[in-house]
Amino acid sequence: MSKIDHTPLIAPPILCEAHGAPLWLKCENMQQTNSFKARGAWNAVKKLRNPERGVITHSSGNHGQALAWAARMHNIQAHIIVPENAPQVKVNAIRRHGGIIHICAPGIDAREETMNAIRKEGKQTFIPPYNHEDVIEGQRSCGEEIVRDQPDLDFLLVPVGGGGLLSGCALAVNEHTPNTKVYGCEPENADDAKKSFDSGMLHHPGNPNTIADGLRTGLGDITFGYIQKYVTDVFTVSEDEIRNAWAFAVHRLKLIIEPSCAVPLAVWKKHHHYFKGKPGAMVITGGNVDLAKLPSFDESLGFI
Amino acid sequence: MSKIDHTPLIAPPILCEAHGAPLWLKCENMQQTNSFKARGAWNAVKKLRNPERGVITHSSGNHGQALAWAARMHNIQAHIIVPENAPQVKVNAIRRHGGIIHICAPGIDAREETMNAIRKEGKQTFIPPYNHEDVIEGQRSCGEEIVRDQPDLDFLLVPVGGGGLLSGCALAVNEHTPNTKVYGCEPENADDAKKSFDSGMLHHPGNPNTIADGLRTGLGDITFGYIQKYVTDVFTVSEDEIRNAWAFAVHRLKLIIEPSCAVPLAVWKKHHHYFKGKPGAMVITGGNVDLAKLPSFDESLGFI
Numbered sequence: 001m002s003k004i005d006h007t008p009l010i011a012p013p014i015l016c017e018a019h020g021a022p023l024w025l026k027c028e029n030m031q032q033t034n035s036f037k038a039r040g041a042w043n044a045v046k047k048l049r050n051p052e053r054g055v056i057t058h059s060s061g062n063h064g065q066a067l068a069w070a071a072r073m074h075n076i077q078a079h080i081i082v083p084e085n086a087p088q089v090k091v092n093a094i095r096r097h098g099g100i101i102h103i104c105a106p107g108i109d110a111r112e113e114t115m116n117a118i119r120k121e122g123k124q125t126f127i128p129p130y131n132h133e134d135v136i137e138g139q140r141s142c143g144e145e146i147v148r149d150q151p152d153l154d155f156l157l158v159p160v161g162g163g164g165l166l167s168g169c170a171l172a173v174n175e176h177t178p179n180t181k182v183y184g185c186e187p188e189n190a191d192d193a194k195k196s197f198d199s200g201m202l203h204h205p206g207n208p209n210t211i212a213d214g215l216r217t218g219l220g221d222i223t224f225g226y227i228q229k230y231v232t233d234v235f236t237v238s239e240d241e242i243r244n245a246w247a248f249a250v251h252r253l254k255l256i257i258e259p260s261c262a263v264p265l266a267v268w269k270k271h272h273h274y275f276k277g278k279p280g281a282m283v284i285t286g287g288n289v290d291l292a293k294l295p296s297f298d299e300s301l302g303f304i
Numbered sequence: 305m306s307k308i309d310h311t312p313l314i315a316p317p318i319l320c321e322a323h324g325a326p327l328w329l330k331c332e333n334m335q336q337t338n339s340f341k342a343r344g345a346w347n348a349v350k351k352l353r354n355p356e357r358g359v360i361t362h363s364s365g366n367h368g369q370a371l372a373w374a375a376r377m378h379n380i381q382a383h384i385i386v387p388e389n390a391p392q393v394k395v396n397a398i399r400r401h402g403g404i405i406h407i408c409a410p411g412i413d414a415r416e417e418t419m420n421a422i423r424k425e426g427k428q429t430f431i432p433p434y435n436h437e438d439v440i441e442g443q444r445s446c447g448e449e450i451v452r453d454q455p456d457l458d459f460l461l462v463p464v465g466g467g468g469l470l471s472g473c474a475l476a477v478n479e480h481t482p483n484t485k486v487y488g489c490e491p492e493n494a495d496d497a498k499k500s501f502d503s504g505m506l507h508h509p510g511n512p513n514t515i516a517d518g519l520r521t522g523l524g525d526i527t528f529g530y531i532q533k534y535v536t537d538v539f540t541v542s543e544d545e546i547r548n549a550w551a552f553a554v555h556r557l558k559l560i561i562e563p564s565c566a567v568p569l570a571v572w573k574k575h576h577h578y579f580k581g582k583p584g585a586m587v588i589t590g591g592n593v594d595l596a597k598l599p600s601f602d603e604s605l606g607f608i
Contacts, residue, residue: 005317012334013309029558030316096603254333254591256558287558294595299400 003073004042004141007031009149009281012253018304020277023268024153026146029257029287033097036142036165036285037066037129043138044127045070054078056124058104058111060086060094061214062286063129068099079124081114083107089290130164131220139168146281147177154278157264159285160184160193160234161215163223169283170230184227184234185264185282187211187242192218194234197227212242214260214285237266245269247295248303249284256287256294269303307377308346308445311335313453313585316557322608324581327572328457330450333561333591337401340446340469340589341370341433347442348431349374358382360428362408362415364390364398365518366590367433372403383428385418387411393594434468435524443472450585451481458582461568463589464488464497464538465519467527473587474534488531488538489568489586491515491546496522498538501531516546518564518589541570549573551599552607553588560591560598573607 008027015023028036041063045055054077057067064080071078080099082091083106094101104114118124128135142165146156156173160166163184170182186193190208196219205218219227227234237245246262249255264282268275312331319327332340345367349359358381361371368384375382384403386395387410398405408418422428431439446469450460460477464470467488474486490497494512500523509522523531531538541549550566553559568586572579 005321008312008314008316010312010314010331012312014334014336017309027314027558030318032318034556034558092603250560250595252338254331254338254560256554256560291554291595291598291600296595299396 004039005031006145009146014252015304019275019280022150022279024146024150024281026142026281026283027255028142029255029261029284033062033065033069034287035062035066036139036283037062038069039141040130040135040138040164041066041070041127042073043141044132044134045074045076047134048125050123050125051076053122054124055127056115056119057081057127057129058115059129060090062288064090064099065093065097065288067127068094068097072098077124079118079122081111083111087290093288129217130162131222133222136164136167136171136223136226139165140172141168142283143169143172144176146283147173147180150279150281151177152279153177153180153281155181155183155275155280157183157185157267157280157282159212159215159260159263159283160186160227161260162217163193163219163227165283165285166231167223167226170226174230181232182230183267184231185267186234186236187215187263188236188238190216191236193227194236196224197231197234200228210242211239212260212263214258215263235267235271237263237270241266241270243295244298244303247297250294251297252303255284256289256291257284258286258289261285308343309335310449313450318556319608323579323584326454326583328450328454328585330446330585330587331559332446333559333565333588337366337369337373338591339366339370340443340587341366342373343445344434344439344442344468345370345374345431346377348436348438349378349380351438352429354427354429355380357426358428359431360419360423361385361431361433362419363433364394366592368394368403369397369401369592371431372398372401376402381428383422383426385415387415391594397592433521434466435526437526440468440471440475440527440530443469444476445472446587447473447476448480450587451477451484454583454585455481456583457481457484457585459485459487459579459584461487461489461571461584461586463516463519463564463567463587464490464523464531465564466521467497467523467531469587469589470535471527471530474530478534485536486534487571488535489571490538490540491519491567492540492542494520495540497531498540500528501535501538504532514546515543516564516567518562519567539571539575541567541574545570545574547599548602548607551601554598555601556607559588560593560595561588562590562593565589
């Protein structure tokens with residue numbers, strides 16, 4: 001049976017030179033299903049009390065693919081609710097991993113209605129994308145691998161959307177290397193985590209517009225609790241800063257990464273004075289992006 | 305002054321699992337100028353007897369970029385002869401690294417005529433792309449890094465075009481870990497190295513048609529000598545095999561690599577029975593490819 005991969009942690013010399021110290025990239029774009037979401041989905045499926053009933057979720061993104069994969073690896077069924085306007089490439093990926101696809105109308109109401117109708121029949125266990133202890137525990141393994149491979153990190157930069165990965169990484173760091181500071185990295189245009197963190201009140205993101213499409217979701221109550229407790233701060237970056245970091249990663253580091261992964265890289269650049277010279281790491285969360293949408297690089301802007 | 309980077313050596317779990325042992329990728333696509341050619345150019349420039357005269361070469365490919373970069377890092381001039389039909393993206397890259405571009409008519413006669421006219425005036429030193437001891441010595445550093453980082457390799461797979469990298473890697477392995485077998489990897493459609501190796505006579509490639517555009521050149525007398533002496537064998541693969549390996553690297557490993565780099569990956573797959581279970585490595589030679597030309601992946605073919 002396949003399982004979660006211990007992904008490579010690489011320190012591209014071009015980054016380290018600019019940084020003045022080792023700067024590690026945790027390559028979850030090379031994870032099973034090409035995103036860290038495989039970790040949470042795997043753990044949630046492994047811990048099911050009634051595996052024979054199968055699992056269900058509504059997601060056309062990486063969580064949907066990951067859950068389909070984790071279910072198949074455990075020989076159970078995964079039902080994935082997908083809105084009819086989801087990109088064909090994502091639907092194909094879910095199907096490739098063996099997911100049973102249910103098309104619904106766009107919008108959260110239609111999704112939940114469709115899901116409830118299916119669950120009424122089959123009693124599948126709903127696995128949400130982040131606000132769930134088993135999912136968070138799965139993402140925690142990403143942080144554990146990082147600090148076990150490199151225990152002397154000053155900081156760890158993690159993108160934050162729903163906060164599952166950030167929570168998990170912060171929990172792992174708190175246990176293994178509590179002197180490492182963990183920062184959430186978020187688009188300015190979807191800064192609910194920043195607002196929530198600063199105010200101590202859970203903010204909702206509304207309907208944010210950012211190219212970092214994996215980070216449009218808001219925190220959940222469970223993830224917010226962990227983030228308040230174990231995260232040092234949350235930094236935000238503009239759309240231009242994200243786009244430029246993304247283009248740099250693609251054109252100079254030659255890595256295929258989703259725009260969400262460029263957010264920590266953009267934070268590192270923006271706050272270079274703050275991080276410079278200290279050994280650090282960031283999570284490259286996934287690589288599921290349509291190649292036709294990869295950015296061009298404006299040489300005149302440079303990056304480092 | 306910037307310098308040659310010690311590039312990451314990564315072992316993607318998805319590959320290692322299929323291989324049944326560690327399988328390392330030497331990421332020269334993350335090297336300065338995004339190809340191993342920086343190594344040879346850097347060493348050749350460093351060893352110049354008359355650096356003040358500058359250097360010259362005819363290449364619209366990675367060697368041209370690398371020589372422009374190495375010259376600028378040493379504060380000397382690089383003149384690069386480029387045929388008028390060269391892609392604009394390559395011309396821009398040479399200019400970005402500070403090369404002085406001379407456009408000539410297509411064809412080897414026009415190139416040499418243009419080069420000779422410029423050299424008559426400026427006495428620049430000609431740095432050829434591979435058949436030159438200083439260039440080979442530069443490429444050798446790539447092999448040295450690999451076997452120093454991973455001394456217990458059973459095999460090393462290296463693409464072969466002109467043979468500079470293959471010669472250099474074979475020399476390094478012979479010195480440091482002589483039990484590691486070094487194999488050249490070549491497109492069937494440009495199998496001059498295979499024919500030369502098998503017959504003991506230097507074959508010329510003619511005008512081969514392969515997507516592995518970095519491997520269309522033929523061996524030189526110096527590189528052929530080293531290859532005869534230190535290389536175990538040369539393997540060839542078809543265009544379909546190269547294309548499929550390339551698509552796998554892009555879509556599953558999420559690495560941006562040139563089609564030439566896919567040749568060792570295709571050799572590994574084709575001769576899996578031969579390599580399986582033995583710790584090995586291959587060189588990912590460069591990442592300078594137009595993103596619009598990246599391949600799609602035929603899921604039905606799979607790869608591993």
